[in-house]
Amino acid sequence: MSVEEATGQPRPGRPRSEQSRSAVVRATSELLHEIGLRAMTTEQIATRSGASKATIYKWWPNKYAVAVDAFFSELQADSPDPDTGSARQDFTIWLRRLCHFYAGPSGAVFAQLVGEAQFDPEVATELRDGLVRSRRAVLETIWDRGVARGELRADVDRDVAIDLIIGPALYRLMTGRGGLDDAAADAMADTVIRGLSA
Incomplete structure (x- = not known):
């Protein structure tokens, strides 16, 4: 006898498979780096991940939500709390990590997401809430x-x-003006924290 027959209630929907989710996120991340946000399609994500388009749409409302999720998965390992005992040192370490990330391939992906968010409220919401x-x-x-x-x-x-701590690095990413190396991160942190110190 099935669950439906025994209880008279429909079975709840199957929880999404973590393996399938990981495959979709990984495929999306690869496509973002290879062809970019605008060129990437849900069909391509489905083909590369092995998940159906219907499954992807069941879990995410659109390709931008998948992109934010994929991007966030890359960032998670790159954004721990340093907790050194010094706010100045913590902010400096955090900014160095952010600058390294922005200066690498993921920086271009993030810039695309920010750019798309200016025209699409859904992307802006996904970016703000998810990242x-x-x-x-x-x-x-x-x-x-x-x-x-x-x-x-x-x-x-x-x-x-x-905003003052994050702003300079984001400005440099979006305009291409100024470096995003350790020296730049140290200078940003030092300048901002000097004005914010008690």
Whole structure:
């Protein structure tokens, strides 16, 4: 006797297979680096991953949501909380990692996502909710620790402070003006933290 026959209730939908999800994310990441966001299609993701288009659309609303998920999976391992005991040092380490990421192949993918978000509200939402918030959470933690230790100014708006920390690297990525190496990251962190120090 089936579950439906025994209970009179339909079986809940099958949870998505982690193996299939990983294959879709991996395929999307490869395509983003090979041909870019705009050229990539859901059909190509399906072909490369072995998942059907219907399955992909069941899990993600569009190719942009898959792209953000794929991009986020690349970033996760690159954005741990340093927690060195010094807010200045934590921000410097975090900015170095961000600059390395922006300077590599993933930087071009992120720039494409940001560019697409200017024209498509869905992409903007996916990018903000799926990526930006999680990245900012680490910086918020670093900031709060620094304020609690008396290193950083408690009278400064935290969101504005974090914008000031992230802003220069993002500007350099989007305009191609200025370096994104360790020296650049150190200079950005030093300049911003000097103004935010208690």
